[in-house]
Amino acid sequence: MSLSGAHNDRGEVKVRDSLDDLSTELADYIAELSEASVKERGVFAIALSGGSLVSLMGKLCEAPYNKTVDWSKWYIFWADERVVAKNHTDSNYKLAKDGLLSKVPIVPSHVHSINDSVSAEEAADEYEFAIRQLVKTRVVSVSDNSDCPKFDLILLGMGPDGHVASLFPNHSVLNEKDEWVTFITDSPKPPPERITFTLPVINSASNVAVVVTGDSKAEAVHLAIDDVGPDCPSLPARMVQPNGKLVWFLDKPAASKLDHPHQG
Numbered sequence: 704m705s706l707s708g709a710h711n712d713r714g715e716v717k718v719r720d721s722l723d724d725l726s727t728e729l730a731d732y733i734a735e736l737s738e739a740s741v742k743e744r745g746v747f748a749i750a751l752s753g754g755s756l757v758s759l760m761g762k763l764c765e766a767p768y769n770k771t772v773d774w775s776k777w778y779i780f781w782a783d784e785r786v787v788a789k790n791h792t793d794s795n796y797k798l799a800k801d802g803l804l805s806k807v808p809i810v811p812s813h814v815h816s817i818n819d820s821v822s823a824e825e826a827a828d829e830y831e832f833a834i835r836q837l838v839k840t841r842v843v844s845v846s847d848n849s850d851c852p853k854f855d856l857i858l859l860g861m862g863p864d865g866h867v868a869s870l871f872p873n874h875s876v877l878n879e880k881d882e883w884v885t886f887i888t889d890s891p892k893p894p895p896e897r898i899t900f901t902l903p904v905i906n907s908a909s910n911v912a913v914v915v916t917g918d919s920k921a922e923a924v925h926l927a928i929d930d931v932g933p934d935c936p937s938l939p940a941r942m943v944q945p946n947g948k949l950v951w952f953l954d955k956p957a958a959s960k961l962d963h964p965h966q967g
Protein backbone atom coordinates (compact mmCIF):
# COMPACT_ATOMS: atom_id res chain seq x y z
CA MET A 704 0.00 0.00 0.00
CA SER A 705 1.24 3.44 -0.85
CA LEU A 706 -0.35 6.55 0.58
CA SER A 707 0.14 10.16 -0.20
CA GLY A 708 -1.80 13.29 0.60
CA ALA A 709 -1.92 16.87 1.75
CA HIS A 710 -1.94 17.02 5.55
CA ASN A 711 -3.29 20.34 6.97
CA ASP A 712 -0.69 23.05 6.33
CA ARG A 713 2.21 20.79 7.22
CA GLY A 714 2.94 19.80 3.65
CA GLU A 715 2.48 16.63 1.67
CA VAL A 716 2.84 13.35 3.55
CA LYS A 717 3.99 10.25 1.71
CA VAL A 718 3.77 6.98 3.61
CA ARG A 719 5.28 3.84 2.10
CA ASP A 720 5.00 0.24 3.21
CA SER A 721 8.63 -0.72 2.87
CA LEU A 722 11.98 1.02 3.01
CA ASP A 723 12.53 -0.17 -0.55
CA ASP A 724 9.38 1.62 -1.76
CA LEU A 725 10.31 4.70 0.27
CA SER A 726 13.80 4.79 -1.29
CA THR A 727 12.35 4.52 -4.79
CA GLU A 728 9.86 7.32 -4.06
CA LEU A 729 12.66 9.49 -2.69
CA ALA A 730 14.93 8.83 -5.68
CA ASP A 731 12.08 9.68 -8.09
CA TYR A 732 11.37 12.89 -6.18
CA ILE A 733 15.00 14.03 -6.14
CA ALA A 734 15.54 13.12 -9.80
CA GLU A 735 12.41 15.08 -10.82
CA LEU A 736 13.46 18.17 -8.84
CA SER A 737 16.96 17.93 -10.29
CA GLU A 738 15.58 17.83 -13.84
CA ALA A 739 13.22 20.75 -13.23
CA SER A 740 15.91 22.86 -11.60
CA VAL A 741 18.50 22.17 -14.31
CA LYS A 742 15.90 23.09 -16.94
CA GLU A 743 14.98 26.32 -15.16
CA ARG A 744 18.31 27.47 -13.69
CA GLY A 745 20.99 25.31 -15.30
CA VAL A 746 22.10 23.94 -11.90
CA PHE A 747 20.74 21.99 -8.94
CA ALA A 748 21.77 23.20 -5.45
CA ILE A 749 20.98 20.47 -2.95
CA ALA A 750 21.74 20.39 0.78
CA LEU A 751 22.07 17.01 2.48
CA SER A 752 21.81 15.91 6.08
CA GLY A 753 23.50 12.94 7.71
CA GLY A 754 22.09 9.94 9.52
CA SER A 755 19.67 7.42 8.05
CA LEU A 756 18.79 9.72 5.13
CA VAL A 757 21.91 8.87 3.13
CA SER A 758 21.29 5.13 2.85
CA LEU A 759 17.67 5.89 1.86
CA MET A 760 19.10 7.91 -1.06
CA GLY A 761 21.04 4.86 -2.23
CA LYS A 762 18.78 4.14 -5.22
CA LEU A 763 20.13 7.27 -6.90
CA CYS A 764 23.36 5.32 -7.50
CA GLU A 765 21.46 2.66 -9.42
CA ALA A 766 19.74 2.48 -12.82
CA PRO A 767 17.97 4.42 -14.16
CA TYR A 768 18.94 7.40 -11.97
CA ASN A 769 22.71 6.96 -12.20
CA LYS A 770 22.42 7.48 -15.99
CA THR A 771 19.45 9.85 -16.26
CA VAL A 772 20.32 12.43 -13.60
CA ASP A 773 22.54 15.27 -14.86
CA TRP A 774 25.13 14.93 -12.08
CA SER A 775 27.41 17.53 -13.68
CA LYS A 776 24.90 20.23 -12.68
CA TRP A 777 24.67 19.22 -9.02
CA TYR A 778 26.13 21.46 -6.30
CA ILE A 779 26.24 19.72 -2.93
CA PHE A 780 25.99 21.32 0.50
CA TRP A 781 25.27 20.10 4.01
CA ALA A 782 22.34 21.35 6.10
CA ASP A 783 24.41 20.28 9.09
CA GLU A 784 27.81 18.82 9.76
CA ARG A 785 29.72 17.49 12.70
CA VAL A 786 33.02 19.31 13.30
CA VAL A 787 35.23 16.25 12.99
CA ALA A 788 37.82 15.17 10.43
CA LYS A 789 36.41 14.26 7.03
CA ASN A 790 37.53 10.65 7.43
CA HIS A 791 35.89 10.33 10.88
CA THR A 792 32.93 7.94 11.17
CA ASP A 793 30.82 10.81 12.60
CA SER A 794 31.37 13.00 9.54
CA ASN A 795 28.23 13.65 7.48
CA TYR A 796 30.53 14.37 4.52
CA LYS A 797 32.12 10.91 4.82
CA LEU A 798 28.70 9.30 5.05
CA ALA A 799 27.56 10.99 1.84
CA LYS A 800 30.87 10.39 0.07
CA ASP A 801 30.88 6.68 0.85
CA GLY A 802 27.16 6.19 0.21
CA LEU A 803 26.54 8.46 -2.78
CA LEU A 804 29.12 10.96 -3.98
CA SER A 805 31.82 8.39 -4.79
CA LYS A 806 29.34 6.34 -6.85
CA VAL A 807 28.03 9.00 -9.26
CA PRO A 808 29.90 11.50 -11.46
CA ILE A 809 29.60 14.62 -9.31
CA VAL A 810 32.15 17.34 -10.15
CA PRO A 811 34.55 17.43 -7.14
CA SER A 812 34.67 21.25 -7.12
CA HIS A 813 30.86 21.32 -6.77
CA VAL A 814 31.03 19.55 -3.41
CA HIS A 815 30.95 22.20 -0.68
CA SER A 816 31.94 20.64 2.62
CA ILE A 817 33.07 22.46 5.76
CA ASN A 818 36.65 23.23 6.79
CA ASP A 819 37.28 20.52 9.39
CA SER A 820 40.55 21.97 10.68
CA VAL A 821 39.16 25.05 12.47
CA SER A 822 36.81 25.64 15.40
CA ALA A 823 33.06 25.11 15.04
CA GLU A 824 32.52 28.88 15.07
CA GLU A 825 35.10 29.48 12.32
CA ALA A 826 33.77 26.54 10.29
CA ALA A 827 30.25 28.00 10.42
CA ASP A 828 31.51 31.48 9.43
CA GLU A 829 33.57 30.10 6.54
CA TYR A 830 30.70 27.95 5.33
CA GLU A 831 28.31 30.91 5.34
CA PHE A 832 30.91 32.99 3.47
CA ALA A 833 31.26 30.25 0.83
CA ILE A 834 27.48 30.11 0.38
CA ARG A 835 27.34 33.93 0.10
CA GLN A 836 29.80 33.78 -2.84
CA LEU A 837 27.67 31.14 -4.56
CA VAL A 838 24.52 33.21 -4.04
CA LYS A 839 26.30 36.16 -5.73
CA THR A 840 26.97 34.01 -8.79
CA ARG A 841 23.46 32.47 -8.55
CA VAL A 842 24.72 28.90 -8.23
CA VAL A 843 22.44 29.13 -5.22
CA SER A 844 19.31 31.16 -5.85
CA VAL A 845 18.13 33.95 -3.51
CA SER A 846 14.89 34.14 -1.57
CA ASP A 847 12.12 36.39 -2.87
CA ASN A 848 11.41 37.64 0.69
CA SER A 849 14.88 38.16 2.21
CA ASP A 850 18.56 37.94 1.32
CA CYS A 851 18.59 34.27 2.34
CA PRO A 852 19.84 31.57 0.00
CA LYS A 853 17.07 29.61 -1.70
CA PHE A 854 18.33 26.06 -2.11
CA ASP A 855 16.55 24.02 -4.76
CA LEU A 856 16.21 21.21 -2.25
CA ILE A 857 17.10 20.74 1.41
CA LEU A 858 16.92 17.14 2.61
CA LEU A 859 16.41 16.67 6.34
CA GLY A 860 16.20 13.69 8.66
CA MET A 861 14.61 13.92 12.09
CA GLY A 862 15.70 12.48 15.43
CA PRO A 863 13.31 10.90 17.97
CA ASP A 864 13.50 14.20 19.90
CA GLY A 865 12.27 16.11 16.82
CA HIS A 866 15.63 17.65 15.94
CA VAL A 867 16.35 18.46 12.32
CA ALA A 868 19.80 19.31 10.94
CA SER A 869 21.60 20.20 14.21
CA LEU A 870 18.69 22.25 15.55
CA PHE A 871 17.79 20.57 18.84
CA PRO A 872 14.71 21.19 21.03
CA ASN A 873 14.95 24.22 23.34
CA HIS A 874 18.35 25.26 21.98
CA SER A 875 18.98 28.99 21.58
CA VAL A 876 20.05 28.58 17.94
CA LEU A 877 16.38 27.96 17.11
CA ASN A 878 15.97 31.73 17.58
CA GLU A 879 18.81 32.68 15.24
CA LYS A 880 17.44 35.13 12.68
CA ASP A 881 20.49 36.75 11.14
CA GLU A 882 23.09 34.07 10.50
CA TRP A 883 22.68 31.59 7.65
CA VAL A 884 24.96 29.03 9.23
CA THR A 885 25.57 28.78 12.94
CA PHE A 886 27.37 26.45 15.32
CA ILE A 887 26.81 24.56 18.56
CA THR A 888 29.30 23.04 20.96
CA ASP A 889 26.77 21.32 23.22
CA SER A 890 24.85 18.94 20.99
CA PRO A 891 22.83 16.55 23.18
CA LYS A 892 23.63 13.88 20.57
CA PRO A 893 27.34 13.25 20.08
CA PRO A 894 29.54 14.62 18.70
CA PRO A 895 28.99 17.92 20.56
CA GLU A 896 30.51 20.34 18.01
CA ARG A 897 28.43 20.95 14.91
CA ILE A 898 27.51 23.55 12.33
CA THR A 899 23.95 23.88 11.09
CA PHE A 900 21.78 25.83 8.67
CA THR A 901 19.47 28.11 10.61
CA LEU A 902 15.67 28.03 10.35
CA PRO A 903 15.53 31.12 8.06
CA VAL A 904 17.72 29.30 5.52
CA ILE A 905 15.80 26.02 5.77
CA ASN A 906 12.52 27.90 5.43
CA SER A 907 13.72 29.85 2.38
CA ALA A 908 14.29 26.71 0.31
CA SER A 909 12.24 25.98 -2.81
CA ASN A 910 11.73 22.44 -1.56
CA VAL A 911 12.28 20.76 1.79
CA ALA A 912 11.90 17.01 2.30
CA VAL A 913 11.94 15.42 5.74
CA VAL A 914 12.71 11.70 5.59
CA VAL A 915 11.80 9.74 8.71
CA THR A 916 11.69 6.00 9.42
CA GLY A 917 11.13 3.78 12.44
CA ASP A 918 8.65 3.64 15.31
CA SER A 919 11.02 5.42 17.73
CA LYS A 920 10.19 8.60 15.79
CA ALA A 921 6.40 8.11 15.56
CA GLU A 922 5.56 10.44 18.47
CA ALA A 923 7.80 13.21 17.11
CA VAL A 924 6.23 12.75 13.65
CA HIS A 925 2.77 13.18 15.23
CA LEU A 926 3.86 16.33 17.11
CA ALA A 927 5.56 17.73 14.00
CA ILE A 928 2.68 17.19 11.58
CA ASP A 929 -0.69 16.86 13.33
CA ASP A 930 -2.89 19.65 14.69
CA VAL A 931 -1.81 19.23 18.29
CA GLY A 932 -3.52 22.36 19.59
CA PRO A 933 -2.33 25.36 21.59
CA ASP A 934 0.07 23.28 23.66
CA CYS A 935 1.93 22.38 20.55
CA PRO A 936 5.59 22.19 21.55
CA SER A 937 8.21 24.18 19.67
CA LEU A 938 9.58 21.06 18.13
CA PRO A 939 12.35 21.93 15.65
CA ALA A 940 10.72 19.71 13.00
CA ARG A 941 7.47 21.64 13.43
CA MET A 942 9.34 24.90 12.91
CA VAL A 943 10.20 23.73 9.40
CA GLN A 944 7.68 25.86 7.50
CA PRO A 945 9.26 26.61 4.16
CA ASN A 946 8.12 29.28 1.70
CA GLY A 947 8.49 26.52 -0.86
CA LYS A 948 7.10 23.00 -0.85
CA LEU A 949 7.39 20.65 2.15
CA VAL A 950 7.16 16.88 1.70
CA TRP A 951 7.39 14.20 4.40
CA PHE A 952 8.67 10.76 3.43
CA LEU A 953 7.62 8.26 6.09
CA ASP A 954 7.61 4.50 6.50
CA LYS A 955 4.57 2.98 8.20
CA PRO A 956 6.13 2.70 11.69
CA ALA A 957 7.11 6.39 11.62
CA ALA A 958 3.57 7.31 10.47
CA SER A 959 1.85 5.03 13.00
CA LYS A 960 0.88 7.81 15.46
CA LEU A 961 -0.44 10.29 12.89
CA ASP A 962 -4.09 11.24 13.53
CA HIS A 963 -4.98 10.38 9.95
CA PRO A 964 -2.20 8.12 8.69
CA HIS A 965 -4.31 7.18 5.67
CA GLN A 966 -5.27 10.72 4.74
CA GLY A 967 -5.14 11.39 1.00
Ligand SMILES: O=C1O[C@H](COP(=O)(O)O)[C@@H](O)[C@H](O)[C@H]1O
Pocket residue numbers: 752753754755756783784785795859860861862863866867868869892
Ligand atom coordinates in the same frame (compact mmCIF):
# COMPACT_ATOMS: atom_id res chain seq x y z
O1 LIG B 1 22.73 14.02 14.22
C1 LIG B 1 22.03 14.00 13.22
O2 LIG B 1 20.80 13.41 13.29
C2 LIG B 1 19.78 13.66 12.32
C3 LIG B 1 18.84 12.46 12.34
O3 LIG B 1 19.59 11.28 12.09
P1 LIG B 1 18.92 9.85 11.93
O4 LIG B 1 20.06 8.87 11.81
O5 LIG B 1 18.07 9.62 13.15
O6 LIG B 1 18.10 9.89 10.67
C4 LIG B 1 20.35 13.93 10.94
O7 LIG B 1 19.35 14.33 10.06
C5 LIG B 1 21.44 15.01 11.06
O8 LIG B 1 21.95 15.36 9.82
C6 LIG B 1 22.54 14.46 11.92
O9 LIG B 1 23.64 15.34 12.04
